[in-house]
Amino acid sequence: MIILGIDPGSTLIGYGAIKNEVSRLECLDYGAIRIKEKEDSLRLLAVKKSFEELLAKIKPELVVLEKLFFFKNRKTAIQVSQTKGVLILALAENKIPFIEVAPLELKKALTSYGRASKGSIQKMVKMILNLKEEPKPDDAADALALAILGCRG
Numbered sequence: 001m002i003i004l005g006i007d008p009g010s011t012l013i014g015y016g017a018i019k020n021e022v023s024r025l026e027c028l029d030y031g032a033i034r035i036k037e038k039e040d041s042l043r044l045l046a047v048k049k050s051f052e053e054l055l056a057k058i059k060p061e062l063v064v065l066e067k068l069f070f071f072k073n074r075k076t077a078i079q080v081s082q083t084k085g086v087l088i089l090a091l092a093e094n095k096i097p098f099i100e101v102a103p104l105e106l107k108k109a110l111t112s113y114g115r116a117s118k119g120s121i122q123k124m125v126k127m128i129l130n131l132k133e134e135p136k137p138d139d140a141a142d143a144l145a146l147a148i149l150g151c152r153g
Contacts, residue, residue, distance in 0.1 A: 002028065004060035005146030007139045008087055010079035011035045013047070014139025017058045018129065020151040027129040029058065030140040040082065047086045055094055063091055063098040064150035066106070066142065101149055103142075109152065110145050121145050 001021075007014035016030040033050045037043040065087065068080060091098050107116040110124045122134040122141040128148055135141040 001062065001151075002058060002060045003147045003150040004055075004058050004063045005066075005143035005148075005150065006063060006087060007066050007142040007146065008080055008084045009139060010076060010083055011043070012137075012139055013051070013083065013087075014137065014141075014143040015054060015058075016125075016135070016140055016142075016144030016147050017060065018144065018147045018151065025129055025148065025151060027131060027144065030135050030144050032137055032139050040079070043079075044082060044086050047083050048090055051087055051090050052094070055090065055096065060096060062150055063096055064146040065098055065100045066146055067100045067102045099150065101146055106142070106145055106149055109149050118142075 002017060002019050005016045011034065013033040015033065017028040019026045019028055033054065035043055035046050035050070037046045065084065068077065068084065088098070107121065110116070111120050118138045118141070122138070125131070125141050125144045125148065126134045129144065135144055
């Protein structure tokens, strides 16, 4: 099964794809989609186009999205919510199932500590997927962690 983790942001969307075969996890790809458009409608169109290209390339059977948790900045929260809506729309149009996971739930499942640091997440992802180096940027490491959690059901 191919699982794609997504860490949504307004202009940076982390992604991480893994393959789960007989309880063996293999990292297929990870990185970040960078959106340069500033105007909302153009930004959201770019998000949809870039995400659909990623879906066509990875061909996931399940997508794990990070839930919006808490934002200090209202404008950022709205933009990330818009981005997430576009991602969910693309998943629905492509008939790809998805689940959502809260950041605290993710951290607790991966490290046994709900307030784990970004560095702790990167170290665990590196270890679990047997990577040569810690995945960067942080958004991609979080996305890989989401995909790992998707394997655990």
